[in-house]
Amino acid sequence: MIIITGGTGELGSRIVDQLLERVPADRVGVSVRDPERAAGLAARGVRVRRGDYTDPASLPHAFEGASRVLLVSTNQAGEAAVEQHVAAVDAARAAGARRVLYTSHQAADAGSLFAPMRDHAATERHLAATGAPFTSLRNGFYAATVPLMLGRALETGELVAPADGPVSWTAHADLAEAAAILLAGDDRFDGPTPPLTAPDVLDLDDVAHILTDLYGRTIRRVVADDAEWAAGLVSHGVPEERATLLLGMFHAARRGEFATAGPDLEKLLQRPATPLRTALEAVLARVGTP
Secondary structure (H helix, E strand, O other): OOEEEEOHHHHHHHHHHHHHHOOOOEEEEEEEEOHHHHHHHOOOOOEEEEEEEEEEHHHHHHHHOOOOEEEOOOOOOOHHHHHHHHHHHHHHHHHHEEEEEOOOOOOOOOOOOOOOHHHHHHHHHHHOHHHHOOOEEEEEEEEHHHHHHHOHHHHEEEEEEEOOEOOOEEOHHHHHHHHHHHHHOOOOEEEOOEEOOOOOOOHHHHHHHHHHHHHHHOOOOEEHHHHHHHHHHHHOOOHHHHHHEEEEEEEEHOOOOOOOOHOOOOOHHHHHHHHEEHHHHHHHHOOOOO
């Protein structure tokens, strides 16, 4: 039995769909916080059980009979995130999983300027300490993050954000397919994988140029002061702690933490990775053009 946590989430649901193209449904299970949301998967023959990282007592039943478990990382950050990941790793091992896979990040490092990267590094250390086989998927930064950074750029013609740096933006769909290939039995990677990223690195100035080309209107990149940008978030209701965390993403980007790109994702997929331009085209299709 192959178990996927977060099977109804943006990444997890895509992984399940890809895995079902490769193995019979009766070999696939999902661990989800709300089984009702997974009714469609149950109808397709997938085993659905409640499993919640914040409720470790729920995990043994969710992972029962697992040969492989894919742990999709939590959206939380800090000590709570690491505690949840550790509990999930231990529960997967206790359930008898021969290999645990974990959705990490290309920039996982204890010294990262972006807090979630430190959480990924701590989780990887725990995986290694178990002494059992694991695969830590060093995923590229999700391309879906870029539309969230645009603000009112399409309205004002100005993409305003703190100074950034090059990032190998990578599509959810590509990373989901890669995870499914590995879950289905490809054990080419043991421990942390090489960076699973799109081959190109782009900063927000590049994004502005792509938007200009797609939108037919000049989008200008404007660099905001760090403190003023964070204060603006807080003034719009974002908790100060969250604003500080998000600012750390820009600090890490300008230090080059997300600039690593490699061929391994495309080798695994046996096709080109999805370019960021495609994700931005989808944004414009939703909002329309003038």
